[in-house]
Amino acid sequence: MQISLDTSKWYDRIWAAFIFFTRLPLWRLHQPAKEAYKTVVEHWPLVGWLTGTTMAAVLYFGSMLFTYEIAILLAIITRLLVTGALHEDGLADFIDGFGGGGTDRQRILDIMKDSHIGTYGVISLILYFLLLFFTLHAMTPIDAAMTIAAVDPFAKMLSAQLIQMMPYARTEETAKNHTVYRRFDIKAGISLAIQGLLPISLYIYYMYARVDWQLLIFIPAIVMYFLYMLIWRRLHGYTGDCCGALFLLTELTTLLVAGYYLQ
DSSP: OOOOOOOTHHHHHHHHHHHHHHSSSSGGGGOOOOOGGGGGGGHHHHHHHHHHHHHHHHHHHHHSSSSSHHHHHHHHHHHHHHTTTHHHHHHHHHHHHHHHHOOOOHHHHHHHHHHHHHHHHHHHHHHHHHHHHHHHTTTTTHHHHHHHHHHHHHHHHHTTTHHHOOOBBBBBTTTTTTTOOOBHHHHHHHHHHHHHHHHHHHHHTTTTTTHHHHHHHHHHHHHHHHHHHHHHHHEEEBHHHHHHHHHHHHHHHHHHHHHHHHH
């Protein structure tokens, strides 16, 4: 772990994260330096504050205007529009690569980089959205909204640990976005933890009598660990697709745990 952190241009680093992880036209207002994009993962959970609360608001207030089923679909569509389906694309590529690449490291990387979606990827997205829809549907609108707002940053914080645990699997020149994320130093790690743990802590405090907070925290962490082991055995490194897939899978796991108690 690094010891020092260049504290200059913190505004650029946060702005770069919102530009990178959303499709909001923030680049029209300010264009950060290219180096700032190496730090976007450090502020990934902070972006989750935006995407999580936006999705939660659409679901909750949408349920007042439409049927609950339509409100859930609108909430899911809203996040897809805000993020440009960035993480869903990562999940499809991840499943395609690991499903069709066998144990051949280079073949897995080639499949994941291919812009075409395969059978494994299509099936994974169908199953993911079905599980997400029915998990949210099992909760009341207010419970679902609160859970989404808390879980989004938490799952991104968990998934961000991947870049600390292994090297990048490609080179900067062959990366999809031509950027390799830097590892966190102590200060960035503390900031990341606050971004991810603050919303889930407030959620646990409010839901203390209804949800087992230990399972809510540890089961997604266990899922994240086993996914990390799978990635390490096959690739000995991570890619951006791996990070996106880990986020969606750990988020879905956390939602499933919460949904078990709140149904």
